[in-house]
Amino acid sequence: MGSEIWMKRLLLTTIIIIILPVIGVMGFNYYIDPLWNYSHKNRFNDFQIGFDERQLKTNYINSRSKFDYDSLLIGTSRVTYMNYNEFENEKVFNYSLSSMHIDEYLPYIEYATKKNHKEFDTIYMELYVDSYDGNVKNTNKDSKVYIEKAEDPFYKITSLFSQSTLESSIENFNISKMNLYDGPRSYNRDNVAQTTLSNEAIPRLWMKFKDFFETKPSDSYVYDSEYKQKLMDIRNKYPNTKIVVFTDLMPAEKLKLILSNEAYRNAYERWYRDMVDVFGEVYSFHGYNRITENLDNFFDWFHYYPKIGDEMIHAIQEPSENKDILYIVNENNIEEFFDVVEKGD
Incomplete structure (x- = not known):
């Protein structure tokens, strides 16, 4: 009889010490869902x-029972800040990724x-500028790594046990509770x-960028x-899809600095010619205007x-009404465009 009581106490102790905490961690990770494996929303994961x-x-993408969109928006971390809800009369998914390399576009x-x-x-x-830089190698993991993990039938469950998942859940819980994140980027569900990041560091960051650029041998x-072939592979893969190519929007002073270097200016012009040759036209946000200055x-x-x-999306959808910030470059006006950006008009 004594051994039976001992076994029951051991079992109860095991449940209390091991099983209940594990269930608690799994439940908390599910509730916050920092890996976007589920679709629920609450005030502590917004x-x-x-x-x-x-x-x-x-x-x-993989966790939604119905992934059904008219259009796709894709690019670098800059484009993550373009709110797809601003597109009118079409349902758009934003698949933009930080430091996205040109080799990653087609797989995603x-x-x-x-x-x-x-x-x-x-x-x-x-x-974007530098997407054509042969010295910039793709150091990101292959897209298959992320896709295979997302489609692993056990991944949704096993990720709930993860210490890193718990750490992210706690961080997301805390910033959701405060309704504030002072870092560079957060998302809603x-x-x-x-x-809400301040731009007070811009002068210091400019000197850092300028020094790096000017000391780099041409x-x-x-x-x-x-x-160009990489662009053609995208174009040829989807011949029936309208592909709207647009450039990164950057401060005017940065554009002037890039074009002041002959080697970079020649590469820049070659880039535009390649884009126009493949896609017919380019929606360029490079220029000197109320936004970039x-x-x-x-x-x-x-x-x-x-x-x-948001303004960029409106310009893409209504280019004729936004000529102050958008220049549609094609084979007929490409030389004129080069003159405009080089002179800073």
């Missing part, structure tokens, strides 16, 4: 830090198209990015000889605030 966007957004477009069960009507695709610059619109030399992303 701020989500995008700590691994490749996994998060791939999980988001292919995955989104596969899960959409049909080709997108339109792909809005950001191409609908994949909309936001930031003869070390290499244009990716396969860049006002540093209050940026929180560093690479990223604009979400309100500027």
